[in-house]
Amino acid sequence: MLFKARSARGFVLFSIAALLVAGCAHADEEVSIAPLAPASGRVDPGLGPGTRALSSGPGYKGSPSWSPRGDRIAFTVDGYVVDKPTDSGDQRRWTTRDFFAEDTEWVSENTLMILGATQPTKTEEISSSLYKALAREDSLGLEKVGKEVLALGRGREGLVFALGSNTHESGLALVRGDGRVYRPYTRPIKGRVAALSPSPAGDDGVLAVRPPGDREISGLSIFDLRKGEGREIARLDGNQEILGTPQWTEQGLYFVAGKKSTSLDSDGAEPLYYLYHVPQEGGAPEPAPAVGEDFVAASIGVSPDGERLAVIGRLNPKSPTNLYVLDPLAEDFTAVTTNEDMEIKTEPDDLAWSPGGESVAVIARGTPSTEPEVRAEPADRLLKDFYNLYEIPVGRPEDAP
Amino acid sequence: MRDILFWLSGAVLAFLVTAGAFLLLANLAIAPSAKSLTSGQTPGGSGGTVDLELDTERLASLEPLRDESLDLVVENEGGERLSDVNVTLSVSSENTALSDSRYYRRTVEMIPAGGAADVRFEFDLLPSEQPEAKPPAATQEPSREILELRATTPEGNSTVRTVILPP
Numbered sequence: 385m386l387f388k389a390r391s392a393r394g395f396v397l398f399s400i401a402a403l404l405v406a407g408c409a410h411a412d413e414e415v416s417i418a419p420l421a422p423a424s425g426r427v428d429p430g431l432g433p434g435t436r437a438l439s440s441g442p443g444y445k446g447s448p449s450w451s452p453r454g455d456r457i458a459f460t461v462d463g464y465v466v467d468k469p470t471d472s473g474d475q476r477r478w479t480t481r482d483f484f485a486e487d488t489e490w491v492s493e494n495t496l497m498i499l500g501a502t503q504p505t506k507t508e509e510i511s512s513s514l515y516k517a518l519a520r521e522d523s524l525g526l527e528k529v530g531k532e533v534l535a536l537g538r539g540r541e542g543l544v545f546a547l548g549s550n551t552h553e554s555g556l557a558l559v560r561g562d563g564r565v566y567r568p569y570t571r572p573i574k575g576r577v578a579a580l581s582p583s584p585a586g587d588d589g590v591l592a593v594r595p596p597g598d599r600e601i602s603g604l605s606i607f608d609l610r611k612g613e614g615r616e617i618a619r620l621d622g623n624q625e626i627l628g629t630p631q632w633t634e635q636g637l638y639f640v641a642g643k644k645s646t647s648l649d650s651d652g653a654e655p656l657y658y659l660y661h662v663p664q665e666g667g668a669p670e671p672a673p674a675v676g677e678d679f680v681a682a683s684i685g686v687s688p689d690g691e692r693l694a695v696i697g698r699l700n701p702k703s704p705t706n707l708y709v710l711d712p713l714a715e716d717f718t719a720v721t722t723n724e725d726m727e728i729k730t731e732p733d734d735l736a737w738s739p740g741g742e743s744v745a746v747i748a749r750g751t752p753s754t755e756p757e758v759r760a761e762p763a764d765r766l767l768k769d770f771y772n773l774y775e776i777p778v779g780r781p782e783d784a785p
Numbered sequence: 786m787r788d789i790l791f792w793l794s795g796a797v798l799a800f801l802v803t804a805g806a807f808l809l810l811a812n813l814a815i816a817p818s819a820k821s822l823t824s825g826q827t828p829g830g831s832g833g834t835v836d837l838e839l840d841t842e843r844l845a846s847l848e849p850l851r852d853e854s855l856d857l858v859v860e861n862e863g864g865e866r867l868s869d870v871n872v873t874l875s876v877s878s879e880n881t882a883l884s885d886s887r888y889y890r891r892t893v894e895m896i897p898a899g900g901a902a903d904v905r906f907e908f909d910l911l912p913s914e915q916p917e918a919k920p921p922a923a924t925q926e927p928s929r930e931i932l933e934l935r936a937t938t939p940e941g942n943s944t945v946r947t948v949i950l951p952p
Binding site: 441442444461462463464481752753754755756757758759760761762763766769770 | 839
């Protein structure tokens with residue numbers, strides 16, 4: 385019996401040891417796994433939950449544009465144009481090294497319109513033209529559609545662009561999905577068009593214009609794309625100028641404006657621009673309701689249904705830049721991001737609504753360091769160190785509680 | 786008393802055997818086992834992994850010169866001797882439109898298990914020439930230079946470090 389008890393105790397101890405070994409041992413040796421490609425999943429780069437990186441790596445990116453189906457996004461990088469799937473996949477290049485692209489817009493699933501110029505010489509002035517580019521794997525060929533093009537905007541009916549070579553008048557034309565000029569409008573706009581955007585319904589356009597003899601972009605005009613007629617509906621006084629592209633919402637026209645300044649003010653502060661509203665019938669511009677009187681606006685974009693306005697700006701001059709959405713009908717102004725660390729790019733064409741209106745693409749980066757930064761990833765996978773595109777969900781009005 | 790001890794031991798043993806069987810099944814079900822997510826390391830075949838150590842003070846003192854140099858340490862993190870470890874340095878601009886990236890390569894013949902080897906790169910860190918004219922939308926900021934260092938074992942395991950140098 386003593387033997388039995390001893391052997392049972394020994395067996396129990398052996399079993400415990402065996403269990404510990406079996407339970408803690410790993411079948412395989414340690415193997416490292418490559419990091420997840422940033423564009424293939426949700427990441428939180430400091431712009432809030434649900435944000436998705438749409439690009440990665442170095443390069444000065446700008447002018448994002450969603451394809452009509454929303455499954456691809458095109459943008460400029462250091463002057464050339466690329467597009468890529470919004471979920472994952474490689475980017476596709478559309479222009480060559482000797483071409484500078486300023487802006488790009490889709491007109492169909494396989495056609496991009498590109499505003500840009502071939503590389504000028506030192507003395508040559510850059511004059512931008514509008515080009516059509518087709519998605520072909522074997523060619524980076526561009527077809528010139530219009531020269532001396534000043535601005536473009538995509539609407540429901542196609543792409544509207546302004547063109548002209550002098551400061552007294554500009555012309556407008558409409559491009560359809562095949563990339564050909566469908567309708568050149570015969571009645572000119574007085575002055576030089578600086579920016580334009582079609583209304584969400586596609587019947588009209590709103591233009592920021594530098595009137596003849598004026599040094600500032602101070603005129604706000606509308607243009608009836610059916611009748612081919614335009615008229616000025618507001619003019620800014622004094623040294624004020626319109627910044628970026630005015631937007632046409634269901635509740636009137638919105639634009640960003642402020643005192644023109646080519647450099648920092650005398651007190652070292654950046655010039656401040658504010659968001660204004662004008663009824664479609666015209667009148668004196670008034671500060672946009674609901675945004676707060678200290679709000680400093682940078683760029684705006686109307687949602688595809690015309691009911692909301694995405695605004696990049698700051699709650700006050702000392703606040704960080706964030707993305708907001710204004711519902712003009714409800715007079716509701718909501719902060720979509722509450723970011724403190726990322727620099728959201730504030731140039732006029734640097735935000736774009738997805739075709740369904742569920743999200744907005746912005747361009748942002750972390751604050752650059754003055755010291756060398758060492759990262760444990762290849763440069764082309766890095767996100768916050770460079771300007772990159774992010775898709776930020778903004779919800780829909782019916783989602784609101 | 787002995788009988789009680791015997792039966793208690795038996796019960797404990799039965800419990801442990803059953804628990805052990807479940808543990809064993811659980812381990813089989815999740816095979817392959819958890820992998821270490823070592824950042825900056827790319828898997829290749831089996832074999833040792835390497836790490837790269839950079840001197841941050843030296844990085845801060847790099848100048849935009851044609852004849853810069855950088856010393857780094859390649860560490861063998863495995864338990865076996867490594868031979869013919871390739872170490873590469875690419876120098877490029879943050880401006881991706883400039884295509885004059887420079888590539889440099891060294892081969893470390895042998896690194897003992899758990900040991901390290903020094904590698905020195907002499908390279909051109911002059912900034913890439915900017916285009917003569919820029920479109921209105923182009924950034925006015927000077928571009929930063931990017932150093933990408935990669936150590937790769939013959940089995941294909943690699944470790945990368947990207948250094949972003951302020952302008």
